[in-house]
Amino acid sequence: MDTQIINIGNRIVNQYLLRFNNGIIIIDTSYPGYFNSFAKKFKALGFSKDEIKFIVLTHAHDDHAGFLNELLDFCDAPVILHEKAVERLKRGQNVFEGGCSTRLAYTFCLLMKLFGKKHLFPKLDKPERYIILQDNPEVLKQHGFPVELIELPGHTADSIGLILDNKIFCGDAAMNGFPSQAKHTIWIENIEMFQQSWNKIIETGVEMVYPSHGKPFPTQEFLEQKDFMKGRKLIPLKE
Numbered sequence: 001m002d003t004q005i006i007n008i009g010n011r012i013v014n015q016y017l018l019r020f021n022n023g024i025i026i027i028d029t030s031y032p033g034y035f036n037s038f039a040k041k042f043k044a045l046g047f048s049k050d051e052i053k054f055i056v057l058t059h060a061h062d063d064h065a066g067f068l069n070e071l072l073d074f075c076d077a078p079v080i081l082h083e084k085a086v087e088r089l090k091r092g093q094n095v096f097e098g099g100c101s102t103r104l105a106y107t108f109c110l111l112m113k114l115f116g117k118k119h120l121f122p123k124l125d126k127p128e129r130y131i132i133l134q135d136n137p138e139v140l141k142q143h144g145f146p147v148e149l150i151e152l153p154g155h156t157a158d159s160i161g162l163i164l165d166n167k168i169f170c171g172d173a174a175m176n177g178f179p180s181q182a183k184h185t186i187w188i189e190n191i192e193m194f195q196q197s198w199n200k201i202i203e204t205g206v207e208m209v210y211p212s213h214g215k216p217f218p219t220q221e222f223l224e225q226k227d228f229m230k231g232r233k234l235i236p237l238k239e
Helices: 035-044 068-074 085-091 103-114 191-204 220-225
Strands: 004-007 016-020 023-027 052-056 079-081 130-132 147-151 160-164 167-171 208-211
Touching (some): 035 068, 079 085, 191 220
Parallel strands (some): 023 052
Antiparallel strands (some): 004 016, 160 167
16 A cells, blocks of 8 residues: 555644554644544544554644644554654743744734734643654654654754655645745744755755645745745744
8 A cells, every 4th residue: 555645634734644554644733622623534534543653743833732632642652753842842832932934924923913822732741652853763764664754943943844755744844825925934933944954855855845834835946935034034023
């Protein structure tokens, strides 16, 4: 059976399920409150929770770690994450270092703030279920999954991605759709690191980018937009 790539998310955020002969890898867990929707879709696909072998957390934001605690209760799989994600999960709220990438992004973030969006998610502290990427970067390959893990800091300090064949699942290292511009995510903690991660993605030679927001797109579009942030300054948004 070829690897199945299933987007089990919603219109706002993608949640990818990768199904191999030897089990399932789930990437991220959307916003808080969406676990029941996930479980319903998962059951409708005919999968068993015992098939879930690993969860990969691309970074500790509310739209990626939203129901991670419930998913960990649902199955026995460990979660692979960046070492810097551990404290962020304990915090239970997005970190507001850095700023918005564009004026459009700033306006969007400001509107969310005015409507009371605080980017909270259930606090999580389950080190017994964690596999720290830096401690074991080859863990997926060791368990028979033809997948490479990669650090992609910039959007956040704890951002990671996953490479499968000629595809990269990059979390928020890129976005494809409103309110992003030029495939750049709306929030960046560190511009230099963000640009380095884009170069790293290009250097991998992958052909398709699967972002957490928006449709997949060819890596060629990275080449066309990679200098978008040069000379720009981030626009801070107070907590």
